[in-house]
Amino acid sequence: MKRSFLIIALLTTTLLQVGCENTVEPISAEREDTVALYGILDMRSNQQIVRVEALRSTILSEDDGLDGVRVRSIVVGSGTFQEWRDSTGTDEVGNPVSLYVSDFRPEAGATYRLAVTREDQILAEAITTVPAAPGLLIDSAVGDESSLAQTVYLRDMNGAPQGITVSYTMIDMDLGNPVTIPVSYGQIVETPVTQLNFDVTYWSDRFVVMNALGRDIDEPGVQLQRIELSFDLPSPEWADVESSNLLDGLGFFASIGRYSYSWLLDDQSVATMGWIDAQ
Numbered sequence: 201m202k203r204s205f206l207i208i209a210l211l212t213t214t215l216l217q218v219g220c221e222n223t224v225e226p227i228s229a230e231r232e233d234t235v236a237l238y239g240i241l242d243m244r245s246n247q248q249i250v251r252v253e254a255l256r257s258t259i260l261s262e263d264d265g266l267d268g269v270r271v272r273s274i275v276v277g278s279g280t281f282q283e284w285r286d287s288t289g290t291d292e293v294g295n296p297v298s299l300y301v302s303d304f305r306p307e308a309g310a311t312y313r314l315a316v317t318r319e320d321q322i323l324a325e326a327i328t329t330v331p332a333a334p335g336l337l338i339d340s341a342v343g344d345e346s347s348l349a350q351t352v353y354l355r356d357m358n359g360a361p362q363g364i365t366v367s368y369t370m371i372d373m374d375l376g377n378p379v380t381i382p383v384s385y386g387q388i389v390e391t392p393v394t395q396l397n398f399d400v401t402y403w404s405d406r407f408v409v410m411n412a413l414g415r416d417i418d419e420p421g422v423q424l425q426r427i428e429l430s431f432d433l434p435s436p437e438w439a440d441v442e443s444s445n446l447l448d449g450l451g452f453f454a455s456i457g458r459y460s461y462s463w464l465l466d467d468q469s470v471a472t473m474g475w476i477d478a479q
Contacts, residue, residue: 235269235316237324237446241306241455244432248302250284252316252324255450268318271300276311276327308333308457316449324449331359331433331457341402341469348472349399350465352429359392359438361431366400368409369426371478378425381412392439400429402465406473423478424470426462433457 239250254265271284284300291297306312309332316324334357341350354361364385369378383405388398410417437445437454444450470477 235266235323235449237314237316237326237449237451237453239314239453241312241328241330243306243308243330243456243458246303246305248284248304248306249287250300250314250453251289252298252300253451254298266298269323270317271302271314272317273302273312273314275307276313278310306330306455306457308459312455314453322448324451325447326445326449326451326453327447328435328437328453328455330455331357331435333457333459334433336429336461338463341466343403343472345406345472345474346403348402348469350402350469351397351399354396355394357394357396357433358436359433360387360389361396361433362387364388364398364431365429366405367426367428367430368405368424369428370409370413370475371423371425372413372415373421373423373476379413380426381409383408392436400427402469402473418474420474421476422474423476424465424473425478427465427479428460428462430458430460433459 234255236253236255237250238253239248241248250271252266252269252271266286269286271286273282273284274280282302282304284302287299287301289297289299308330311327311329313327314325315322335355337353337355339351339353341348343349364387365382366385367380367382369380371378385398389396407417410419410422413422415422433456435455435457437452438456441452441454445452445454464479465477467477470479
């Protein structure tokens, strides 16, 4: 998945700069496709960006450019419609690139059809379904201050969760303001799975939390306000980023979901950590 993160970075940078590593070579003999499309629908952002390239068959031939090109998307089954506006950016060597932008946040479980058209002719078309939110089950926390942990179960998914993070919102009673401290659990699996179990290791997370607060491990006066699990889940298209997955045209189009869950830690476990329960 390292390459998938590279593509995400290139396509969703807030500076609208797009790298050329993942572009289709715009010259190819006997080419019938006229454009290439690159983009993702990203639940982590309120603004979606795709890159569109005009193609040509030989180095001497002229491409049709992007005059009159429109990019539109629709939520399949609901009819919700987005018209994307054209914009510009630069690649890493300063060459201009054509971008299309739309202001919305994709919905978990929704299927989106995106089309690049000119005069009602479809030049490129792609479909992606944003992964639905997995189900969450949690065992009771067990253990003492040197082993306290709680097993989390993620169910009904099709992907490899990435960027798994458990965040603790704490209140230092000497300061009074809540502080959220993330603890990274990384990527537990490399390949798509339908279910995943892992332990939230409170006993070791406690060291990270107390260090972030500038306190000794057993120092009192700290309240626990909230525990939150968050992670990203890529759509199935990420399984093969090397090949074009468009229905028409060339390029790559996919989606990535962002999910958060919160739960209450029982008061005895909170006390075991030496914290005050303020959930």
